[in-house]
Each structure stands twice: as C-alpha cells, then as structure tokens.
Amino acid sequence: MRRDLRLLPVAGGVWAVALVCVFAPAAAGWCALAAAGGAAVVCGLVLRRADCAGSRAALALVVFAAMAAVSITVLTAGPARDSAASWDGRVVEATGEVTSSASVGRDGRLWMEVQLTGIGSPGSVRAASAPVRVGIDPADGFDLGATLRVKGEAAATDPGEKSALVVFASTASVEVPASGVFAVAADLRSDFIERSTRLPEPGAGLLPGLAVGDTRAVSTELNDDMRTSGLSHLTAVSGANCAIVVGAVFWLTALCGAGRVTRVVAAAVALAGFVVLVTPEPSVIRAAVMAGVAMLSLLLGRPSAGAGMLALSACGILIADPWLASTAGFALSVAASGALIMLSPSLARGLARWMPQPLALAIAVPTAAQLVCGPVIALFAEQQSLVGLAANLLAAPAAPIATIIGLLACLAAPVPLLADLLAASAWLPAAWIAHTAGITARLPFAQVPVVPGVASAALVGIVSAAAGVILADGCRTLPIVRGASASVLAVVLALGGAHVVLNGPLASATSPHHWSIAACDVGQGDALLVRSDNRIALIDTGPESEPLAACLRSLGVEHIDVLVLTHFDLDHVGGVEAVQGRVGEVLHGPPGESGDERMLQRFADGGATVTLAGAGMQGELGAASWQVLWPQPGSEVFPPGNDQSVVLEVEGGGVPRALFLGDLSAEAQRMLVRTAHLRGDYAVVKVAHHGSGDQDFPLYQDLRPVIALFSAGVDNDYGHPRAETLTSLEAAGARVLRTDQQGRLLVGLDGDELQLWTERQPP
DSSP, X not given: OOOOOTTHHHHHHHHHHHXXXXXXXXXXXXXXXXXXXXXXXXXXXXXXXXXXXXXXXXXXXXXXXXXXXXXXXXXXXXXXXXXXXXXXXXXXXXXXXXXXXXXXXXTSOEEEEEEEEEEEETTEEEEOOOEEEEEEOSOXXXXXXXXXXXXXXXEEOOTTOSOSEEEEEEEEXXXXXXXXXXXXXXXXXXXXXXXXXXXXXXXXXXXXXXXXXXXXTSOHHHHHHHHHTTOGGGSSOOHHHHHHHHHHHHHHHHHTTXXXXXXXXXXXXXXXXXXXXXXXXXXXXXXXXXXXXXXXXXXXXXXXXHHHHHHHHHHHHHHHOGGGGGOHHHHHHHHHHHIIIIIHHHHHHHHTXXXXXXXXXXXXXXXXXXXXXXXXXXXXXXXXXXXXXXXXXXXXTHHHHHXXXXXXXXXXXXXXXXXHHHHHHHHHHHHHHHHHHHHHHTXXXXXXXXXXXXXXXXXXXXXXXXXXXXXXXXXXXXXXXXXHHHHHHHHHHHHHHHHHHHHTTTGGGGSXXXXXXXXXXXXXXXXXXXXXXXXXXXXXXXXXXXXXXXXXXXXXXXXXXXXXXXXXXXXXXXXXXXXXXXXXXXXXXXXXXXXXXXXXXXXXXXXXXXXXXXXXXXXXXXXXXXXXXXXXXXXGGSOSSGGGOOEEEEEETXXXXXXXXXXXXXXXXXXXXXXXXXXXXXXXXXXXXXXXXXXXXXXXXXXXXXXXXXXXXXXXXXXXXXXXXXXXXXXXXXXXEEHHHXXXXXXXXXXXXXXXXXXXXXX
C-alpha cells in the first residue's frame, strides 16, 4: 500500500526549527526572517514560472509557514520567560494556576507545572506569565486548575526546558481550589486512588497509574522495575492508554451494530472524556492526539493516510508548544505512533510466515515500537532494556483490562459497592503487570548501560533497522540489504553473547583474585568492598543498582556479610536493590526520613540484622577486624546526613589498614580528630565526600595515607574531586586513585607490599 509521505518534510522542518529556537532563543528572530524569506522566494518562482506551481510549491509554502509560526511562538514567549528566569537564585513568592497533574519525585517533593500569574520578592508580587515547575511538600488540593501561592528558592532552567524557572517551595497553599469539570475529575481520581490503595501490593499502587495516570502511589522500587523492564509507559497516561480507550469504545459500539461514523464519534467523545478525567495537561493532550491519529487512521481503513495525519498533528502541537521538541516524551509519542502506522503492518506480515496471524499481530505492535523508540531512548537514557519486548508481550493482555475496568471503577465512585467490585477486578491484571515488571527487571542483563547521545542512538538505530529488515515482509527488499542486515545482527549477537559470558559465568575470571579493598565505579557515589577470608563488607551502594550489580558480578560477590550505609543520601543508598535479600548484617547512620526507615525494614524483612552504628562498635570480618569511629556522642549537633556519616576503620586479615570517611565535612572531621583519637598511619583512606573542597587538610597530613581513594562520577556537576583536595593528598604523600578516571579500583596486600589494579588507566 502506497503511503502519503508528503507532509513528513513539513514535520521535520518544524521540529528542526523548534529545536534551534528553544535551545538558542536569540536565533528565533533570524529563523522567522529566514522562513519568511523562503516563502517569498517560492511565491516569486511560482509567479515567474508556471511550471513551478503545483503541489511541490504549495508544500514548500506550508513548510516555511510552519517554520515561521514556530519561531514566532518562541519570540512572543521570550520576554515573559526571561523575566521569570531573572529571579534565578533568589527567594521568591509566586502565584499561578496548576496546569498538570502532580507527581512525587525522587526527592520526596510533589512536583507540578504552574502557569505564573505573579512573582516577586516575598510580600511584593508583581504580575507575570510564564511556565514554571514547582516542588512542594506532599499535600492535598493541588489539582489541575487550582490557584496556588508558594514561597521558596528559585532556579533558572537550562535552555530547551519547557519551564522557565523551578521553585523549591518552603511553603505552599491553595488560594482557589479547582472548580467545574476539573473539580469533578479530581474528586473521582481521589476516590479511586483511596479505593485502590486499600488493595494488596503489588498492584494496588500501580492501578491508579494504569487507569488514570496518577503515579503518586507507585513505589520507587516498582517505578525502577517498570523502567528497567520497558513498561514505564504503562505507569502514566501515554499513547497506549489513549489507544486502549479509543479501541475499546470503537469495539463496543461495533458490537451494538453502530455504523463507522457513529463508532468514530463515540470513540472521539470517549477520548475527550478520558483526557478531562486524567487531567488535560500538555503531555496528555499530546498523547491523545498521537494515539487518536494513529488509531483512527487504522480504524477508518486508511493507514496510507496515517503518516500524513501524524505529521500534521505533530506540526500543530509543536507550533502551539515548541519546547516539546526537546522532550523525550514527545519524541517517543511520535515514534511509537509512527511505528504503529508504518512499521507494524509489515512486521505482522513478515512474522506471519512463521506463526499464526493473530500471534504475529500481537508481537508486531510492541516489536515495532521497540525498534523505532530504541534510538530515541538512546539519546536520553543511560540504559537500554533488553527485556522490554518480552515484558511488553507478557503485560500486553493485562494492560487494557486493567485500564478499562479501572476507568469504570473510577467513574462508578457514586456507587461504592460497584466501584469496589470493579477496582478489585482491575487489581488482578495490575498485580500481573507489577509481578511481570519485578521478575523481568531482575533477570540477568535485563538492561545494558549506554552512554546517551548521538553515537549511541546511531548504533541502536543500525541494529534496529537490521532487525526490522529481517523481521518485516521483505518482498521488496534487495538481497544485498537483507544480507547486510543479517551480518549486522550476527555480529551483535556474537558480541552480546561474549558480553553475557564475560559478565556472567566468567565475570570473576576477568578480575584479579588477590584484592582486599575495591572501589566500584558507580558514578557520582560511593560503593566500596572489603574482603577477608571470603567474607565481604560493602560500604554504601552508589546511586543506582545496576552499576553496583555489575561490579559485584565482576568480583564474584554473591553475599554481603556486612552492609554499611554511612548515611541515606541517594548517591550512597540508591543501589540497595542490587543486594536486597543478600545481606547478613546492616550497620547504618541516623535515618532522617520515613523512607529511610522503610528501607531498613525491607532489609530486616529479608533476614538481615539491622543496627544503628555508633562510635566504639567493633566486629570481625573473616580474619580482619572493624571498628566504628563516628558518629560520636555529641555529633547530634549535625542533622542526619553527610556529617553523621558512619566512619569505619578496618585492618588485619590480609586487609591493609584502611579508613573510610563517608561524606564528613571539615567541621565534622575536626570533631572526629578530637574525639576518636586516630592513631598511626593508614595504608588506604577513602577521601570524604568524593573529594569536595570542604576538607580538614591537616587531618590527611596526620593520617599519612599511602593510597587515597576518590569515588566520583565522570564530569559530575559538583567538580569532584576538587583540585585543592587532590593537591593536598598528593602533598601528604598519597598515591591518588580515582574512579572517574580509572574505573574500578582494587587494592591488595602481598606480605607488606600493596598491590594496585585499575580498570582503565595504569595506577
């Protein structure tokens, strides 16, 4: 079937201009002038030469007009955005209307998009109009359409972001509650969420996300599992949710004998109602438009027009909101919808050569989305899911059931008994999806780390294209193209198999066997291992679980005898899932939030002994001994966090005498010196706080370390380790080892001689 692709250049041109304008707003005027000039040239050619008239000239005029429209949108929004951004780094008071649903971030704040109506110094608010992002302490009433007032510290955003300013609110209040349909929708959602969360986990917290796009009840653990397994599109309102609603209504009306026009109208009305229910914020409208276009082009029996309709919709959305051009969500919406329209039919025909037609169609849809979205994901994400296709195939039957029945449960709130029955019915498929995410996310090599950027996207794109050529109906594909594609896949499979073997059964064979201290390369965070007589202590877990899991595999570590959580910042405890259920004893610093307590309880439920660390505690690790030197009595003057980090000393049993300083600041280090009576030289010192400049440099002179370990991320935003800290350690006679430059670091002891191994550069 021949497809109408004439509007694709329009979408491409609009997208390109939108990217230029939002990342370089000063260029918006020049882009508008260039587009206007191009339109004038085309008009001149049409007037001078009749043979230039026609569809191509009309198409060129449309391209230039759309480019000019995007540029003008950015130009007109510029002054208001610049005015809002001028409050960067200041404490502000702001008023505005909530324009999005609220979601809980990793920092525990409730985040939402707000259209400013006023901003200024506290007590002196002046009129303003710009999009901002506001983070508040979790509270009720901040629904779409509500007017709020906040006070807090403001920070300007980077170029390309939709919001001109971010406000970290210290106080927040609802000035005018949401009203009208927004209030009705908010009440229905609130009732449904409360009803859902009474059901058992897993599944209870996921159900509101599947049905109405509210992810506040989704736990951090489940959210990570959904992302790893490639199912995160189900936890928020995406094109898939909208497509389910459209498809269900279209099917039901068809069962009732309605004609095609009636079915389309009913589906459109249902989609509009769904958008209102789940909050008509820009991301939802975007998803609804993309899904509506894709589904209608298929349901109307005109898939050949789908590409043009999709391009036209994308242009309209970008003209209205050019900042969407730089967001992963918009790119994935367009890519997934395009895959559904243009690639999935060919894949279904190709797969039907080896399997029944219904099964081929079921596999073709997620496969097409995975192949097309993979390169886009590689532009932004640091991991690529290898289980996404399998997880989506397993979850696919349950997702529409949970969405439709959950929606009915939400709408049935006025009849509690019926709403309870429907919510309980929707819980079962939601629990299936949650279990699918949890199981697939924990499979070996569920995801692979990648360096986000154009190079990774190009590599993933080549592999995806090769897979598409092999799987699709290849009646028009040249043999040389199919041969090249098969060669690409063969090379990828061979390299992937080698990677699996070297990082699986043979992982530990690639590492030296005589190490006793290891600093894992986990990015901007700490994860250090100590080994004596095959007993293992792990000090912190880094910011994410996969880098830690890879490090443990490479060193052949299966069980952690002692886990030390020095404090509960994300860069020290974010990777705990990698060792959950594999820990014998947990020593931890003072918890600061309820989430910290829940983390510790999960370790206790998994069979670990959980103990609050304090100075004077001692123990054995194989033939080595350890001692806690901090927190000391009196350290309570510091709040839970960096300055109450657990400081550990380990020595003996083949372990060189080592000191691990957590994230202590200079003030806490000076108190440590006064109270802990540090004695003698240390062979290894883990430098405090990733080598920040906030150090008590005389301390390191007294410790006289032979090796100074710095655990920091490549090109991190903090500039760690700082030059003055490196200089101070080198002046103290220490050999500096850095994970950001040398990767994983290993230290061993051969008699009285230290041995060093590094992953990338020689020590």
